[in-house]
Amino acid sequence: MSCYKCQGCSCKAGWTRFEFTNYYSDKFWEYRREGCTVYVRFGKIDTKGTTTVKYFSYSWEASQYINEKVNEKLAKGYERA
Numbered sequence: 001m002s003c004y005k006c007q008g009c010s011c012k013a014g015w016t017r018f019e020f021t022n023y024y025s026d027k028f029w030e031y032r033r034e035g036c037t038v039y040v041r042f043g044k045i046d047t048k049g050t051t052t053v054k055y056f057s058y059s060w061e062a063s064q065y066i067n068e069k070v071n072e073k074l075a076k077g078y079e080r081a
Contacts, residue, residue: 014032015030015031015032015041016030016031016032016080017029017030017080017081018030018070018073018074018078018079018080018081019045019078019079019081020073020076020077020078020079021045022077025044026044026045026046027042027043027044027045028041028042028043028044028045028049028081029041029042029069029073029078030042031066031069031070033062033063033066035059035062036055036056036057036058036059036061036062037053037054037055037056037062038053038054038056038062038065038066039051039052039053040052040053040054040069
């Protein structure tokens with residue numbers, strides 16, 4: 001899916017991963033962005049996890065969404081892997 005202001009661009013990157021480990025849980029959260037599409041995968045460490053896809057009309061919306069989610073995860077104690 002192409003988005004406005006992002007058609008034909010090369011906004012592709014690999015997965016960026018965050019992990020949270022404590023006495024009760026070992027889980028991960030990671031994202032990958034392709035233009036205006038954000039893929040999010042989460043679950044227990046050493047599993048495939050669950051993948052969700054979120055589509056945006058503008059590339060700045062995708063960036064804003066990622067920034068909000070990353071800050072959320074960092075506040076909860078996740079660390080970049």
